[in-house]
Amino acid sequence: MSYTNYPPEELYKDFKIHRKDFEHIILWMLANNEHCQWSDFTQDPLNITESTLSKHLTLLKSKNYVIKYKYGHYQISKEGRKRFNEISRAHGKPKKLNYPPGVITRRRNYEDWILYMVYNNSVCKWSNFLEPPLAINQSSLSKKMNILLNKALIIRENKEYKITNAGKIEYSKMLQNYDLDRQSILEEESKRIDEITKKTIKFFTDYHVNDENIQFRYLETILKLDYERVKSMLTDQTDFEKIILYLSINHPDHYPEFISLKDFANNYEIKQSKLEYYIDEIVENQIYPIKFFTLEPSPDVVYFFQEDEKVESMLRTITENHITKLTYLNRLFSREFNALNVEKAVLDDICGYIFKEALRDSLRRFLPSYIKYLAYKIEKKEELKETYDKLDAIIWQNMIDVYQSRSPEDLQYQFIGQSEINYQLDTVLLELLQPYYEKKLVNQNEECQRLIDDKEYVKALESIEDTIESSEYDSVLIIVKATILGFLNMHEDVLKLINAELELSRDEDQLLVLFSLLAAFSSLTIGDFNHALEIGNEIIWKFPEHALSHATRGIVLAYNFIYKFDAEKANQDPGLKDLDKAIAMDSYNVNRALLFMLKSRVLLESNKYEESVDLINKAIDIVPNKVEFYQTKSAILLYFNEYLVLLDLLDEMLELFPKIEKDLQMKKASVYKLLGDLDKGFKIVEELLDKNPEDNELRSFKAYWYQYVDKKEEALKLLEELIETEKENGAFYDSYGEILMNYEEYEKAAQQFQKAIELSSNEWFIYQTYIKLGICFKEVGEFQQATEYLKKGKEYTNKCFSDYELKKKWLIIADIFLTDIESS
Numbered sequence: 001m002s003y004t005n006y007p008p009e010e011l012y013k014d015f016k017i018h019r020k021d022f023e024h025i026i027l028w029m030l031a032n033n034e035h036c037q038w039s040d041f042t043q044d045p046l047n048i049t050e051s052t053l054s055k056h057l058t059l060l061k062s063k064n065y066v067i068k069y070k071y072g073h074y075q076i077s078k079e080g081r082k083r084f085n086e087i088s089r090a091h092g093k094p095k096k097l098n099y100p101p102g103v104i105t106r107r108r109n110y111e112d113w114i115l116y117m118v119y120n121n122s123v124c125k126w127s128n129f130l131e132p133p134l135a136i137n138q139s140s141l142s143k144k145m146n147i148l149l150n151k152a153l154i155i156r157e158n159k160e161y162k163i164t165n166a167g168k169i170e171y172s173k174m175l176q177n178y179d180l181d182r183q184s185i186l187e188e189e190s191k192r193i194d195e196i197t198k199k200t201i202k203f204f205t206d207y208h209v210n211d212e213n214i215q216f217r218y219l220e221t222i223l224k225l226d227y228e229r230v231k232s233m234l235t236d237q238t239d240f241e242k243i244i245l246y247l248s249i250n251h252p253d254h255y256p257e258f259i260s261l262k263d264f265a266n267n268y269e270i271k272q273s274k275l276e277y278y279i280d281e282i283v284e285n286q287i288y289p290i291k292f293f294t295l296e297p298s299p300d301v302v303y304f305f306q307e308d309e310k311v312e313s314m315l316r317t318i319t320e321n322h323i324t325k326l327t328y329l330n331r332l333f334s335r336e337f338n339a340l341n342v343e344k345a346v347l348d349d350i351c352g353y354i355f356k357e358a359l360r361d362s363l364r365r366f367l368p369s370y371i372k373y374l375a376y377k378i379e380k381k382e383e384l385k386e387t388y389d390k391l392d393a394i395i396w397q398n399m400i401d402v403y404q405s406r407s408p409e410d411l412q413y414q415f416i417g418q419s420e421i422n423y424q425l426d427t428v429l430l431e432l433l434q435p436y437y438e439k440k441l442v443n444q445n446e447e448c449q450r451l452i453d454d455k456e457y458v459k460a461l462e463s464i465e466d467t468i469e470s471s472e473y474d475s476v477l478i479i480v481k482a483t484i485l486g487f488l489n490m491h492e493d494v495l496k497l498i499n500a501e502l503e504l505s506r507d508e509d510q511l512l513v514l515f516s517l518l519a520a521f522s523s524l525t526i527g528d529f530n531h532a533l534e535i536g537n538e539i540i541w542k543f544p545e546h547a548l549s550h551a552t553r554g555i556v557l558a559y560n561f562i563y564k565f566d567a568e569k570a571n572q573d574p575g576l577k578d579l580d581k582a583i584a585m586d587s588y589n590v591n592r593a594l595l596f597m598l599k600s601r602v603l604l605e606s607n608k609y610e611e612s613v614d615l616i617n618k619a620i621d622i623v624p625n626k627v628e629f630y631q632t633k634s635a636i637l638l639y640f641n642e643y644l645v646l647l648d649l650l651d652e653m654l655e656l657f658p659k660i661e662k663d664l665q666m667k668k669a670s671v672y673k674l675l676g677d678l679d680k681g682f683k684i685v686e687e688l689l690d691k692n693p694e695d696n697e698l699r700s701f702k703a704y705w706y707q708y709v710d711k712k713e714e715a716l717k718l719l720e721e722l723i724e725t726e727k728e729n730g731a732f733y734d735s736y737g738e739i740l741m742n743y744e745e746y747e748k749a750a751q752q753f754q755k756a757i758e759l760s761s762n763e764w765f766i767y768q769t770y771i772k773l774g775i776c777f778k779e780v781g782e783f784q785q786a787t788e789y790l791k792k793g794k795e796y797t798n799k800c801f802s803d804y805e806l807k808k809k810w811l812i813i814a815d816i817f818l819t820d821i822e823s824s
Helices: 022-031 038-042 050-062 078-091 110-120 126-130 138-150 165-175 182-206 212-222 237-249 261-268 272-283 310-333 339-350 357-380 387-405 408-415 427-453 457-470 475-487 491-504 511-525 529-542 547-563 567-572 576-585 589-605 609-622 627-639 643-656 658-674 678-691 696-708 712-725 730-742 746-759 766-779 783-799 804-823
Strands: 066-070 073-076 154-157 160-163 292-298 301-306
Touching (some): 022 050, 110 138, 110 154, 110 160, 110 165, 160 165, 212 237, 237 272, 272 292, 292 357, 427 457, 427 511, 427 547, 427 589, 475 491, 475 511, 491 511, 511 529, 511 547, 529 547, 547 567, 547 589, 609 627, 627 643, 658 678, 678 696, 696 712, 696 730, 730 746, 730 766, 746 766, 766 783, 766 804
Antiparallel strands (some): 066 073
């Protein structure tokens, strides 16, 4: 949660003798916060009038003391900070402590909090960490302080804590872990550069270091390696600086120039044994938390480069790109991963571009260990745990969910949106409106309500339009029509209909709340977050006592947290407060359950497994017969790889929802596939086919299972039979193309994909078909057509309503191949 620092009361309380110093108050706020909004000044406790605030901010901006970096948001400039310090000294008051910004305190990493405090304040006392806004508990503070003291990152003198040089280096590294703007990080680095500038210039002059690239590498390294760590053994700091210079000179960028240990020792007057020892300690034994890599063109020539410097960053990007590409495609087509293919592709990209061509052989020897190093790093990142398994699971889950979420005649509306870019929201949330219109609708058209309950939305739309035409004008019926259009993902039609109604509505009409929720919901689906948020703010202002007012803004902020329309706002407010207010105010149990479901989605996005499950369980406890809640829970369990728990849930759902037995059994089969038990999964498919021998969907699933167990002929034969049976079903051509593509029969696969596009241009899978067709053309050397279809696939990916994570994976695949084509 973001904390706003306010000045001491004596600075802004009413004065009887002299006037408030608004310049000091405003600059104090901006100097002690990462940024401030207009409302921070006009609301409690400052309560500056808008006219006064406007006048003083205008004056401060004209003097370049304040920067308005976006509407209603302000930051202090360097000149403003100087002016603030002048005023503070003149007032003779002790400066208030600088506390870490919200972007840091949002993570409960107390070591980072402490480092920030001791770096940004000359000294800190123990009590500064115990008191608000930090309020670190005593035991945690003691533990973290001891860790930092033992690492020599801070020191304790006279019961006060200060940062050491090593702490300053650690602080700079720590900033990289947070979503701070680049300028803020550079300003912090500049402070440390200023501290060593004079000494560095003298060193460069004394030892004739004139090459700017070497100077830069030296400066970049000296900022990371603290002399204090080796001072007890290496008493001459100049020798330490010479060792850093040796590493900076012998860099791959400098190839073929090289200076040996012996020559360097003679030229720079340092003992060769000392140079060798500390190079080995720094590079091999890693006495500093900095990873160095080495390239050895010959036994006597060694070049050094660091993790995260320019060369390594570019190498890592290219290597991870190729690993990602091959892993995605191997997952997609069930092929084995071949490291040699990665190494060859990486070498072709980096030689002559990042590294000199003459280093190819040494790079070939270097890459296997480097790829293992990257793989280890990726494995250690929890957020990337089993990413590719999740991709496979999401693709399979998406196929299942498609068939159970709509009746066949509604599919054309579900997947291809009316806007250029569409975002999938849980349309079940539109049921929040039902308690407000249901009674009147049942009185006028009971059949329409039944169709809505049965999710037959096309028929429901026709029914409500008939009622509207045959009845007197009624805003409630318009709300019903707009809701049905929303269920069908026809959101531009929703907005057109609602905009016309809003012009007729009176501000005191509480139906305005229902229209506002629909307008905000539909605006979000086309990515218009700012408009949706304006609607949410306005309806709360007009109807603060209405539960749906808070639900509207809560929905907007929750989906902003999920989709990051406005990343800064997402970090500040994920909508949970508004959702909690709506839950507390809403008298309809089903609505409270729906909002618990949305809260669980937000916490899922935050990787909070237990909290997410607890919330969806609350929804199920309130409305135990709503299948969407169980589907949400199954998605949570799937995301966190809780496969055994998911199997139990699916068994429970089979008892509760026997009408969707096929879809649930197929989900069970997909879970067994993820567990590696293909036999159990295949057995489920066979048993379902025994019950439903004429079900061609199940037969197409069986074809995929044949592929998984590498029975190519059986898979192709089964799909050929399906195509012969249903010659107008584009999905079967798409599946046939996928299996051919898996076996690298690209020309034949392309023919099947083209037929699928011809027959099924509006189906849920079509964006994937375009991308797969582009890949096929690329593999046979038809680059122009490949580019055309890959770009078309990206366009359709943006247009379709589909799982957001799934869309991102396919966009990545398209971009990888487009990049390959452009660089070939």
